[in-house]
Amino acid sequence: MRILIVEDESRKYEQLSHVIKSVFPLANIISSESLLSAIFNIADNDIYDLAILDMSMPNYDISDEEPTGGDSESFAGRELMFQMKLREKLCPIIVVTQYQSFEKGLRDLNDLDAEFKREFPECYLGCVYYNAAVDxxxxxxxxxxxNYMSKK
Structure with a gap:
């Protein structure tokens, strides 16, 4: 099983990997740390069995040339879903975000969850509010x- 995790924060990535490995011990986890690297990863590979997407992340991987990763994209997870659909590489998707509100409080996680259920009913499994201090x-x-495993 090939699972893509798109996450720019190393601690959160490690925690996500640990949880996934506890459910799927033999999973091959592939990672991307920015919107652009995730788009390239999706374009250059076969369809993943599952994707775990962060909602907000930098546009580029952090490097000597791009020490900040560029501007942060608030809806990077949504953009990735559109890119997967465009490239006909949709797979089951779970969004994991540490933000409860977006667009300066105009939209909350429930709004995004409803939007994703409407726009990506064939692949969107749901969203998880991540809080490092609470399990x-x-x-x-x-x-x-x-639930995903039971439907395979």
């Missing part, structure tokens, strides 16, 4: 993973 997100992510 509730772990159980919610595991629920989505077990």
């Amino acid at each position: 509730g997100w772990v159980e919610k992510l595991k629920d989505y993973l077990y």
